[in-house]
Amino acid sequence: MAQQSSGMEFLCREYLKNNYIDPETSERLGVKRGLRNPDGTGVLAGLTNICDVVGYEKGPAGEVIPTPGRLIYRGVDLNELVREAYEHDRFIFEEVSWLLLFGSLPKKSELEKFQQIIAEHHNLPEHFIEDVLLRSPSPNIMNKMARSVLSLYSYDERPEDLSLENLMEQSINLIAGLPTIMVNAYQLKRRVYDKQSMFFHPPTPGQSTAEHILSTYRADQKFTHEEAKLLDLCLLVHADHGGGNNSAFTCRVLSSSGTDTYSAIAAAIGSLKGPKHGGANLKVMEQLEYLKAGVEDYRDEDEVREFLRRIIRKQAGDGSGLIYGMGHAIYTISDPRAVVLRQKAEKLAVEKGFEEEFRLLCLVEKLGPQVFAEEKGNKTVCANVDLYSGLIYKMLGISQDLYTPLFAISRIPGWCAHRIEEVVFANRIIRPAYKYLGVRQKYKTLEERG
Template identity: 45%
Template sequence: MTNNEYSDVTPQIHALAQKMAHNSVIDTDLYSKYNVKRGLRDLDGKGVLTGLTDISTITQNKLVDGKLVPCEGELRYRGYNVKDIVDGILEDDRFGFEEVTYLLLFGDMPNEEQLKDFKKLLVQYRTLPQHFVRDVILKATSNDMMNSIARSVLTLFCYDKNANDTSIDNVLRQCIQLISVFPLLSVYGYHAYNHYQRDNSLYIHRAEPTMSTAEVILSLLRPDRHYTPLEAKVLDMALILHMEHGGGNNSTFTTHVVTSSGTDTYSAVAAALASLKGPKHGGANVKVYYMFEDLKKHVKDWEDEDALEDYLEKLLDKQVFDKKGLIYGMGHAVYTISDPRQQILHGAVKKLALAEGHNDEFDLYERVERLAPKVIGRKRKIYKGVAANVDFYSGLLYSLLDIPCELYTPLFATARITGWSAHRLEELINCGKIIRPAYMSISENKEYVDLKDR
């Protein structure tokens, strides 16, 4: 069977798919009848409580006169406000990803000696098995980096003598190793794709032990290994903001669900990667980037707000871009008034855009951020506020850093692997039951008919 024969949809498959789709439709009124929380959320965005966590806290409401009312969003890592963490790191002009990794894994902020020792541990584990790059990453390259990373993660299972050991010591070791090598898996996977499928030069640099995680990413990615301190610091901030976001986000909940079955670390992380890949989750920043590229084709004058609103209306009416009826980067499953990560990232992206002479493009993003909620309010029945989320500016940030769009979601994963690790360990430590929610069947009973009589 050739690749084309494997990938093409035949008329027979199409006919079967049509039949399957027809027989699988569920009346949407039944969800209300049986009080099913679609997406495990109420209409106002409040999630169904499925677990407890001590790793991060998301605040979107406050209690006023005995009632919950929407408020400015707040995100805390192990009790610390993320804004305070970022402000402290910026004030000291240092890199913070490693420090926040320590915080999320172990529950408190490291002192200078603890941080120094932990950084050494990360460097120690920032290496792949001998010939792994040649035998795994450079062979059977993929044009989707998330699949490439997932394959690499699952293959690392084969190199681990204690791969199935779910003791806390061993899982912590596995998690620290994966946190350390994710930049390598991501960037090397891209270089392999760029060389073998795009016929460009191949670069496989080694990570320098003195570099922060953000510096490693930029150094491995760029042919000349050069980057500015501002570029590295802004990327470091973006990684911090993407590291963790409560136990209910899709990929982290996936980590809890898969971990609860007792499976190995590599399988749990691969499952989380599969979830994050989706355009409604980690892949949203890629969608934002391409949405703006499409907008630029339709709107020549970026200051023409009437033209911008017209394009946004066409997005919602499924007339332009991917015709899904979505304005990517707007709205969030939890936050109502504001996404605190977006607010922090906004200032950093503005600083980088001004430094690199892209203030016109940044102004365009700001206009769309301001206009989109108004357009959505006119065109949609909304149950809660709509504001820009962290994905809205992250795509622009990566673009300003000359990071190819194929790596946007992998960079999200490179940060979020820390959160997944903390939640996997939390699930194992607390010895929870296997997660198994209920689904109500609406099937009618049928009498079996012999094959000859059908």
């Protein structure tokens, strides 16, 4: 092992000796790193009818003017969907899946039929669990979900068919089947890697996606209506975030090449797995533990403010200088998803004994922007959705292993909608340019190299 490590160190030294790109070179040449403009806004790379993410306006001189955040699915504001779900006590994720895929709100008969189709497709293909899941467990559920999606290719009679009808059928199968794959993959992880008992519950007919997840996840299959509603809300707010978010853009890039649905969705899962994207809620929960250990009085704003200041100065937390759960590429004054989750999670936090942790996160949301402004200048930041989603999953008794996979389950309708739009209407391979900085060198023979 020591010899292998030494060999890798040699290879890494050789790489670093011959490869370096100064970030200042990008600015000098006008290269937009991360496909970001100098003011931090995204480069306009495409057109979509699916989702709009609003966090700022542009002034007369092109300056960014912060505004309250809005998330709009197919023209319908997120807050309208939340209001409908709670005023009429309905599970809404399936309706939003329809909205994202088809572009309009379903009639009652259409929604009932769609809900029935989704529930029927919670079951996986015959022998899939034995052949794909049981034979190759993984310690990481996102990794296993990506591999499972690729494996679904072999169970599809028309995996390469890019017709609208087939793309739609594949989308429905993924929206309905991925929750079952996620829970079963987690049970295997418990047995093989955690040395705990595993259990497999068959899907219960007629359940919503949120109810299906809780029913198959919990050993006793019991859950309250309020718990299922809160999980349904999490699925709703994560369902899509525009074509420019990293995982949706990944899906669109692969789709533009003409590849199959399973390759495109597996790639999107791989993108979401990254801690800079879907894995951020885990970092928030880790940070919460640092706060609980470093702050004596959770209600003392001055004490919390100073701890956040130490985090930014890399004197506390994980040393990154980041306050996880704060800041977003688009939202400036507020992230509507974070606002909704905070409002709806408070009651359950009090009931389940998580009130102190909830209040502490609320203080982070309140004080974080102040500390950022004092330490970093006048940059406007706000709490993002990750600040509260991790605590909600914890309150629901869900393992941290599933925090990011649940994000993926939520995002499948959006990914599929973007894939269909890219395949049917864009029809041109995405191919941005990179400027070459290498130095011309003449080939030398082995003898000449010495």
